[in-house]
Amino acid sequence: xxVLVSSTINGDNIEFxxxxxxxxxxxxxxxxxxxGVKEGCGTGDCGACSITLDGALVCSCLVLGAEAEGxxxxxxxxxxDGNTLHPLQQKFLEHAALQCGICTPGFLIAAKSLLExxxxxxxxxxxxxxxxxxxxxxxxxxxxxxxxxxxKQMRKA
Amino acid sequence: xIETNLSLAPHNERxxxxxxxxxxxxxxxxxxxxxxxxxxxxxxxxxxxLVRMKGGYVEPDVIIDIKRIKAMQDIKKGATGFSIGxxxxxxxxxxHKALRKAWPGVVEAANLIGSxxxxxxxxxxxxxxxxxxxxxxxPALIAAKAVAVIKGPKxxxxxxxxxxxxAPGKTCLKKGxxxxxxxxxKRAAKMADAxxxxxxxxxxxxxxxxxxxxLTLGPRGVITHARVALGAVAPTxxxxxxxxxxxxxxKLDDEKLEALAExxxxxxxxxxxxxxxxxxxxxxxxxLATRAARLAYTRAGGKL
Numbered sequence: 001x002x003v004l005v006s007s008t009i010n011g012d013n014i015e016f017x018x019x020x021x022x023x024x025x026x027x028x029x030x031x032x033x034x035x036g037v038k039e040g041c042g043t044g045d046c047g048a049c050s051i052t053l054d055g056a057l058v059c060s061c062l063v064l065g066a067e068a069e070g071x072x073x074x075x076x077x078x079x080x081d082g083n084t085l086h087p088l089q090q091k092f093l094e095h096a097a098l099q100c101g102i103c104t105p106g107f108l109i110a111a112k113s114l115l116e117x118x119x120x121x122x123x124x125x126x127x128x129x130x131x132x133x134x135x136x137x138x139x140x141x142x143x144x145x146x147x148x149x150x151x152k153q154m155r156k157a
Numbered sequence: 158x159i160e161t162n163l164s165l166a167p168h169n170e171r172x173x174x175x176x177x178x179x180x181x182x183x184x185x186x187x188x189x190x191x192x193x194x195x196x197x198x199x200x201x202x203x204x205x206x207l208v209r210m211k212g213g214y215v216e217p218d219v220i221i222d223i224k225r226i227k228a229m230q231d232i233k234k235g236a237t238g239f240s241i242g243x244x245x246x247x248x249x250x251x252x253h254k255a256l257r258k259a260w261p262g263v264v265e266a267a268n269l270i271g272s273x274x275x276x277x278x279x280x281x282x283x284x285x286x287x288x289x290x291x292x293x294x295x296p297a298l299i300a301a302k303a304v305a306v307i308k309g310p311k312x313x314x315x316x317x318x319x320x321x322x323x324a325p326g327k328t329c330l331k332k333g334x335x336x337x338x339x340x341x342x343k344r345a346a347k348m349a350d351a352x353x354x355x356x357x358x359x360x361x362x363x364x365x366x367x368x369x370x371x372l373t374l375g376p377r378g379v380i381t382h383a384r385v386a387l388g389a390v391a392p393t394x395x396x397x398x399x400x401x402x403x404x405x406x407x408k409l410d411d412e413k414l415e416a417l418a419e420x421x422x423x424x425x426x427x428x429x430x431x432x433x434x435x436x437x438x439x440x441x442x443x444x445l446a447t448r449a450a451r452l453a454y455t456r457a458g459g460k461l
Contacts, residue, residue: 057273
């Protein structure tokens, strides 16, 4: 029997129906059309499906769609302000902090979550905070530099 | 409002008879657990359950989500110590200043589980009931003399953490029973704990060996009470009662540390696998116990 779920996704009230054992990752992608949420491992190891759920950074592959009832979700689709990219998105482009791009939405959400808690992280803190996100292209260095640069810009703003 | 796709094509090939239930009271969860038939699973953080579902290791008929239960959502500080609700995420424990100050070892153990993403979901009650011998928070809770408050059809019972897991993946919980909270004793000055683990990587790994030490000091750094527990060296995390006798009375000196390492080595009954040999695990258990003891001792105000 399917479950009817009502959530706030990137500020919009959204209703979707999903199966009781369907992950929030699958529900977001297949029911709501939020394909910015990526599936990598599906077991909470790679972070490609990172979202925030009531403000907490989580892997949406380890959340059931049914659990999202009444909760607030943020995905990469809600990051830019219209056509103006979020500073993190802009810095990822400038630093070429992506290649294939599959991991990028997860990195952006995890980095945003970090900067909301810590506006001036050290390189080590960035590396620890992003330890739950895997990237097989960049070697991480460009990602870490992009996050540090975005943090610097956001502190000035 | 974004248009959503409400089509309901079966999501997987298995017959979908699964029920998802999210009670708001512990008593309702107990009733549901007691009457549900088939494969019934409690969902706390989901960081173990959903992985096992994905892998096809479990096919639940009923999932009972406990995160809407009020009594399980908070960390409470009372006259007898801290109460940590079964649905409290490990990230929340790390953000709780008073808890961190009173139980640094328990909090660091809880915060070692997985990435920030996992921390946002995982719980110590889930870590306990998953009953992995390598569970990070469990040795720290055992050393802390923590107690699980279990609600069931016959009422409430309080069980020492070391008595919960009975074998890998198995607990002493009976049909209808659920852990509502985990209670940590009250703390005073000159008490501290520490937890250390060995993993081949610095982050995002499962303990190959772990050790937790909880100490109480009297005047002049004399140890008046101690509890030591080890993880990943036996089918369940183990309390090492003999270590209490060794550490009690006197300061933490080299003689005590040597005896502690020996008694911890003797308490190990590990497996041999690709992550660590029996010999390695046994040796490292002693090393980690002495390091954790030194850390707990200095945290409690003792001078080495």
